[in-house]
Amino acid sequence: MDAMMLLGDEALAQGALDAGISGFYAYPGTPSTEIMEYAQRVKQAEGIHRTWSSNEKTAVESAIGMSYAGKRTMAMMKHVGLNVAADPFMNSAFTGANGGLIITVADDPSMHSSQNEQDSRFYGKFAMIPVLEPANQQECYDMAFYGFELSEKYHVPVLLRLTTRLSHSRAGVIRRNPLPQNALKKPDDLFQFMLLPAIARKKYLHLIDLQNDFVAEAESSPFNSFQLQAKDHSRGIICTGLAYNYLNEVFQGSEIPYPVVKISQYPLPVKQLHALYDSCASLLILEEGMPLVEEQLKGLAFQGSKPIHGRLDGTIPRAGELNPNKVAVALGLPDTFGQEIPEIVTGRPPALCIGCPHSDSYLALNEAVKEYGRGHVFSDIGCYTLGFMPPYNAINSCVDMGASITMAKGAADSGLFPAIAVIGDSTFSHSGLTGLLDCIFDKSNVVIVILDNSTTGMTGGQDYTAAGKLESICEGLGVEKEHIRVFVPFKKNFDEMVAIYKEEIAYKGVSVVIPRRECVQILKRKHKLEA
Numbered sequence: 001m002d003a004m005m006l007l008g009d010e011a012l013a014q015g016a017l018d019a020g021i022s023g024f025y026a027y028p029g030t031p032s033t034e035i036m037e038y039a040q041r042v043k044q045a046e047g048i049h050r051t052w053s054s055n056e057k058t059a060v061e062s063a064i065g066m067s068y069a070g071k072r073t074m075a076m077m078k079h080v081g082l083n084v085a086a087d088p089f090m091n092s093a094f095t096g097a098n099g100g101l102i103i104t105v106a107d108d109p110s111m112h113s114s115q116n117e118q119d120s121r122f123y124g125k126f127a128m129i130p131v132l133e134p135a136n137q138q139e140c141y142d143m144a145f146y147g148f149e150l151s152e153k154y155h156v157p158v159l160l161r162l163t164t165r166l167s168h169s170r171a172g173v174i175r176r177n178p179l180p181q182n183a184l185k186k187p188d189d190l191f192q193f194m195l196l197p198a199i200a201r202k203k204y205l206h207l208i209d210l211q212n213d214f215v216a217e218a219e220s221s222p223f224n225s226f227q228l229q230a231k232d233h234s235r236g237i238i239c240t241g242l243a244y245n246y247l248n249e250v251f252q253g254s255e256i257p258y259p260v261v262k263i264s265q266y267p268l269p270v271k272q273l274h275a276l277y278d279s280c281a282s283l284l285i286l287e288e289g290m291p292l293v294e295e296q297l298k299g300l301a302f303q304g305s306k307p308i309h310g311r312l313d314g315t316i317p318r319a320g321e322l323n324p325n326k327v328a329v330a331l332g333l334p335d336t337f338g339q340e341i342p343e344i345v346t347g348r349p350p351a352l353c354i355g356c357p358h359s360d361s362y363l364a365l366n367e368a369v370k371e372y373g374r375g376h377v378f379s380d381i382g383c384y385t386l387g388f389m390p391p392y393n394a395i396n397s398c399v400d401m402g403a404s405i406t407m408a409k410g411a412a413d414s415g416l417f418p419a420i421a422v423i424g425d426s427t428f429s430h431s432g433l434t435g436l437l438d439c440i441f442d443k444s445n446v447v448i449v450i451l452d453n454s455t456t457g458m459t460g461g462q463d464y465t466a467a468g469k470l471e472s473i474c475e476g477l478g479v480e481k482e483h484i485r486v487f488v489p490f491k492k493n494f495d496e497m498v499a500i501y502k503e504e505i506a507y508k509g510v511s512v513v514i515p516r517r518e519c520v521q522i523l524k525r526k527h528k529l530e531a
């Protein structure tokens with residue numbers, strides 16, 4: 001077959017489609033969003049489940065359900081999404097899989113578009129399941145096949161970890177002949193997904209028993225490579241995932257003088273790592289993210305006196321993305337850093353689009369809370385987080401999805417008045433509902449502003465599950481109808497908006513204010529399609 005030029009995300013989606021997947025489940029989040037967007041776009045995926053879930057937890061649970069039914073399936077998310085899905089994720093290691101189950105997590109080292117930096121490989125180790133970490137787009141494609149096979153062979157979920165540069169860069173990918181979907185087939189053991197303590201205890205022992213098999217799989221994996229013979233044994237290099245590409249880029253196709261172990265499948269291939277350690281005077285560990293391999297090698301299994309260099313001793317900077325430049329410096333080679341950015345290039349901090357509805361909502365909110373001073377508005381994650389920046393300076397927190405409502409509640413519980421939460425419509429359907437229920441249960445004195453721009457703006461305009469139902473959801477949860485207030489955020493409505501905010505601040509109870517106007521980018525896209 002001809003090569004296709006695909007992003008890492010797209011290559012994985014195409015691989016999953018060709019490997020006979022029956023359903024994708026995801027909530028958007030950079031850099032993972034394009035996996036679902038590709039599945040939604042291509043004709044081959046017609047008839048396959050590929051709509052967005054309410055959040056990452058519901059996505060993983062739905063995927064576990066599809067695996068129960070014997071089908072191949074994948075849940076996709078960004079790294080912080082795995083925190084949201086941690087409960088079903090960890091428990092899925094105990095239930096295991098029936099149809100092939102891949103949980104794909106795209107990490108964002110250097111926090112290009114994230115509120116923290118974390119390394120999902122630790123979750124894989126924590127859950128004691130196999131982890132795959134592709135080094136290039138072809139491996140993204142091939143690992144979809146391999147991941148489903150591995151999952152079905154051992155009846156375990158497989159964690160597939162991507163990082164930003166691989167997710168978002170393009171390369172040629174050679175496809176294989178597509179496989180048919182699995183037939184519907186319930187688990188042979190109908191206790192398999194039943195985690196009552198007496199059953200779960202046995203499952204834990206079974207999972208522990210599997211660990212040696214997982215190590216053996218890593219030691220013979222087609223995705224791990226072991227170049228143990230080399231000219232110079234003063235240093236052995238261990239690369240994980242994409243770091244292998246960076247190493248090759250530094251040597252520009254010429255022979256790497258040191259022994260190299262490439263790891264793209266975990267748990268660690270212990271046998272070959274021991275061989276590398278024994279034959280080299282020191283080790284350099286190149287990994288994208290946190291020092292997972294380095295910490296393990298410095299642990300019990302490798303207690304020798306040889307130096308092990310990496311992120312822990314500062315040979316590689318402790319935080320931030322890896323790149324060929326950092327690899328070169330770690331190897332004592334000339335710094336390949338490019339040119340300084342000329343002064344004429346001015347930095348452009350991110351800003352709300354011109355005409356963004358959030359802008360008018362914030363200007364009116366600022367006016368309404370002016371008399372109380374700053375420090376009363378808890379926000380959340382989305383385009384509207386840019387309300388932190390001038391000229392708005394409107395919000396005071398951004399922690400995790402849904403935290404605006406519950407932080408406002410906690411502050412109101414402590415006596416802070418007013419306590420206002422600002423949350424986007426997609427974020428509200430992701431994880432705002434339960435926080436609102438807490439407020440209603442406690443009759444908290446909060447004003448919750450749900451910014452309804454009809455889309456998930458920040459990640460490029462995806463659908464979300466509560467669309468068109470915000471008032472009925474709030475009313476159904478127990479917010480009094482007269483305290484669910486809707487307005488259209490336009491400059492011309494400024495006085496009306498300020499008055500509504502003020503009335504609801506004055507009300508001693510739970511109020512919901514919904515500024516409703518479509519995201520201008522979505523509107524533009526619609527006009528373009530109509531033209």
Ligand SMILES: Cc1ncc(C[n+]2csc(CCOP(=O)(O)OP(=O)(O)O)c2C)c(N)n1
Nearest residue numbers: 029081381382383424425426427456457458
């Ligand atoms: C747990 C988690 N999942 C996904 C994301 C990525 N993300 C950040 S904000 C956001 C939603 C933004 O949509 P919305 O709340 O409607 O606000 P808008 O951007 O449209 O203003 C998403 C998906 C994240 N930061 N955390």
Ligand code: SF4
Nearest residue numbers: 353356383457519520
């Ligand atoms: S994409 Fe939409 S919601 Fe985001 S800043 Fe632009 S107009 Fe506002």
